[in-house]
Amino acid sequence: MERKFDFQPKLISALKNYSKEKFMADLMAGIIVGIVALPLAIAFGIASGVSPEKGLITAIIGGFIVSFLGGSNVQIGGPTGAFIVIVYGIIQNFGIEGLAIATVIAGIILVIMGALKLGTVIKFIPYPIVVGFTSGIALTIFTTQMKDLFGLTMEKVPADFISKWIAYFEHFHTVNPWSFVIGIVSILIIAVSPRFSKKIPGSLIAIIVMTVIVYIMRNHLGIAGIETIGDRFTINASLPQPEAISFNMETINLLLPAAFTIAMLGAIESLLSATVADGVTGDKHNSNTELIAQGAANIIVPIFGGIPVTGAIARTMTNINNGGRTPVAGIIHAVVLMLILLFLGPLTKHIPMACLAGVLIIVSYNMSEWRTFRSLMKNPKSDVSVLLVTFFLTVIFDLTIAIEIGLLIAMFLFMKRVAETTHVSVSKDEIDLSDEGEIHHDEEVLTLPKGVEVYEIDGPFFFGIANKFDDVMKIIGDKPKVRIIRMRKVPFMDSTGLHNLESLFRLSKAENIHMILSGVNEDVRRVLTKSGFDKKIGPDNICSNINEAVRKAEEAVK
Incomplete structure (x- = not known):
């Protein structure tokens, strides 16, 4: 008999035959993933337009819920680069309150999608559309980091892609050479570190090294003008209290398109991450349970001031590569991040912004999938046109428009191909x-x-x-x-x-x-x-x- 409601968290089945050996493997994987997630959560939070601890809160609470309720044994949830563009845009237009409302609505949409067993349908979104999104988002993230990489003095950075580059060139005379050097050295450290250390992430090495160097330069060598997190944000190194989110039909109608974008992007990225993980572990995730878990995380996280949550491919792969095989590893990763926030949170104010820009530039490079993009350009014209349309809509206009039109194109292509078979x-x-x-x-x-x-x-x-x-x-x-x-x-x-x-x-x-x-x-x-x-x-x-x-x-x- 078919189940009416497909919600089967993997944690329940994982704990049935749990052992000390599995716990030790999960413990090591969870600690390493927590360390890997630290610089990314801070960087994604700042790039999204919120304070760094909000990125950490998202990784802690969101990561815990995704592992506790999720349909994958190894999925790691938290903030990701894909959301930077949409979150930044929502905050610019509707403020932090608007983002919270949009995220909760997105969470509700995800739960409904999981309850209606739409998890398998998401997998049928054409590959050129997914690559078009991710490549477009990667270029947009790269663009947003130019101000901090070059240490430009600008009161406000324009929201759209073309205006950003125009503004950068207009203010290029304000370049801070020290910031640029710090950013480039950070990129080189991240790029080279895997040759020497597989366990410790290059982003963490870069942040520690560059933070120490900048601290010495600012406090002992008298070199000013190198901006750090503390110059821009006040760090609150404590767990936030839940706050009520007020809804009314006017704000719901206004934010529904943005919420739909968050939901679709979260569903695509989470299920893509879970599918990639299945290919490595030989396991099989439950896509509907995963959507419900992602939805629950996005409903709860905004109450504590966090940003949208989704499955993170890089952190999930780090979990697998370090021996994590059950959701316990994801829960441990969330606990590790919480301890770092509570006891080491104040130290994050010394991290240079140029170094975080370097971290995000590497993230954007890894997201760009430029080799895949280049190979897809050799495909049939219909696939190439879909790829380019979603890419340019994402970059030049808006991710919401790109996802809506991309899904519309996907449906038309599907109908066309089915019609051609009849x-x-x-x-x-x-x-x-x-x-x-x-x-x-x-x-x-x-x-x-x-x-x-x-x-x-x-x-x-x-x-x-x-x-x-x-x-x-x-x-x-x-x-x-x-x-x-x-x-x-x-x-x-x-x-x-x-x-x-x-x-x-x-x-x-x-x-x-x-x-x-x-x-x-x-x-x-x-x-x-x-x-x-x-x-x-x-x-x-x-x-x-x-x-x-x-x-x-x-x-x-x-």
Whole structure:
């Protein structure tokens, strides 16, 4: 029997056969992932337009909920680079309160998607659209970091891509050479460190080294002008109190498009991360449970001032590579981050902004998937156009517009391809029975009586194919005495297909043409019965196979 509500957290099954060996593996993985997540959570928080501890709060609470309730054994949740653009835009337009409302609505959407078992549907979003999003977001993140990398003196950075670059060039004379050097050295440390240390992340090494150097430069060498986190933010190294979020229909209507973008982006990224993890571990995640967990995290985190949560591919892979195999590792990662916030939080104020810019530039490079982007450019024109449209919409306009139009394009492409697989053929004199699926036949050719035409639909009979059926009818032109609509290869029929069939029946009846259906399967017959069409055409005119339909047609033409 199929489950009505598909919610099965992996933590429950993981704890049934849990052992000390598994705990030690999870403990090591959780500690390492927590350390890896630290600089990223701070960087993503600041880049999104909130204070650094908000990024950490998101990783702590969101990471805990995703692991506690999630449908993947190894998924690590938290803030990610993909959300920087959309979060920054929402804060600019609607403030922190607007972001909280949008995130909660997004969480509700994700829970509903999981409850309606839409987890598997998300996986069918075309790959060029996903690459277009991520590459566009990567370029946008790279663009947002130019001010801090070069230490430019600017009161306000414009929101849109082109205006940003214009403003950068206008203020380029304010470059701080020290900031630029710190940013470049940070990038080099992150790029080179994997050759020397696989366990300790390059971003953490860069932050520690550059923070110490900048502290000495500022306090002992008298070098001023190098901006740090503490110059821009006041760090609150404590767990926040929950705050109520007020809703009204006006703000909901205003923020619904942004919330939908957060939900879709979160669903795509989380399930993509879980799928990649499955490929490495050989496990199988529950996509609907994962969506419900992501939704719950996004409903709760804003109450504590956090930003949107999703599955993070890089941190999830770090978890797997360091031995994490159950959700306990993700819970430990959240605990590690909480301890760092409480006991080492005040030290984060010394981190130079140029160093964080370097961290995010590496993140944007890794997100860019430029090799994949280049290889997709060799694909069919339809895929290339989808890739470029989503990429340029993401970069030049807005991620909300890009996701909405990208999904619209995906649906049109899907309908087009399904419609292309459905064919309508006409037989007037005889039917070849050598490849039949309805019933076994002794003869290989079935001769049709004069005045009988057989229209065979091969594929789904839905709104994308209804017009194709009409076109075939117009081409035939002449009027038979009997029309047999052969539906043995029709797996399903929607309301538009039914409407098309009813129109054909009315037209045939007006022209005194007898209509018979052949080879109708149970699903299609159920649609005909529910609509009452079976009574209109007459139950005797719905035949189980073509032989029966032709015998019925012979009686009608006599």
